[in-house]
Amino acid sequence: DTAVSQTPKYLVTQMGNDKSIKCEQNLGHDTMYWYKQDSxxxxxxxxxxxxxxxxxxxxxxxxxxxxSPDKAHLNLHINSLELGDSAVYFCASSQAAAxxxxxxxxxxxxxxxxx
Amino acid sequence: xxxxxxxxxxxxxEGQEVNITCSHNNIATNDYITWYQQFPSQGPRFxxxxxxxxxxxxxxxxFIPADRKSSTLSLPRVSLSDTAVYYCLVGDSGNTGKLIFGxxxxxxxxx
Numbered sequence: 001d002t003a004v005s006q007t008p009k010y011l012v013t014q015m016g017n018d019k020s021i022k023c024e025q026n027l028g029h030d031t032m033y034w035y036k037q038d039s040x041x042x043x044x045x046x047x048x049x050x051x052x053x054x055x056x057x058x059x060x061x062x063x064x065x066x067x068s069p070d071k072a073h074l075n076l077h078i079n080s081l082e083l084g085d086s087a088v089y090f091c092a093s094s095q096a097a098a099x100x101x102x103x104x105x106x107x108x109x110x111x112x113x114x115x
Numbered sequence: 116x117x118x119x120x121x122x123x124x125x126x127x128x129e130g131q132e133v134n135i136t137c138s139h140n141n142i143a144t145n146d147y148i149t150w151y152q153q154f155p156s157q158g159p160r161f162x163x164x165x166x167x168x169x170x171x172x173x174x175x176x177x178f179i180p181a182d183r184k185s186s187t188l189s190l191p192r193v194s195l196s197d198t199a200v201y202y203c204l205v206g207d208s209g210n211t212g213k214l215i216f217g218x219x220x221x222x223x224x225x226x
Contacts, residue, residue: 041200043159043216043219056212090159092158099206103161109156
């Protein structure tokens with residue numbers, strides 16, 4: 001059973017398009033995250049939700065909009081895609097609110113390529 | 116904001132002990148320090164965490180000095196399968212709830 005799943009695994013699109021990445025966790029966790037990993041392997045948190053409420057919103061362009069329909073799902077919608085958005089996006093979940101103490105379970109990642 | 120520093124890369128040989136240090140200033144006083152491992156084309160996965168002193172589990176040890184301004188991940192007798200990127204994760208000071216990953220250390224284990 002996959003604990004944290006993401007779709008799609010690969011996404012190739014053109015500049016200016018709008019795309020969404022979906023994430024689901026079946027661990028019963030309260031907190032979910034979106035991370036961006038660039039070509040240098042830097043992992044940066046973008047958003048964190050706890051029980052469908054936004055608790056961390058890092059400085060990301062407002063073209064990125066997370067949506068959490070329930071605590072098992074956290075989707076990421078990106079408007080007007082730009083070349084610099086090309087990266088691997090990871091979804092993760094943890095038992096409780098954002099803290100390094102709670103083990104995070106990561107999805108397999110979505111490799112987004114903007115041409 | 117908390118700031119983390121890790122070596123970008125390290126090389127080792129099978130059977131050796133590897134120590135990777137992460138320097139971290141301005142971390143949350145009440146939060147743990149956690150380390151993750153990432154293989155190519157996979158998401159990071161939890162290895163070990165600690166608050167202070169030494170923690171050991173079946174795969175690694177973690178050393179944290181009293182001032183908590185650094186932490187050292189120790190991998191005993193590495194094998195080729197330990198080739199991966201290793202990240203430290205800390206909470207930001209001021210209890211903002213922000214989490215900060217280190218830049219990652221690429222460990223290459225050679226036969």
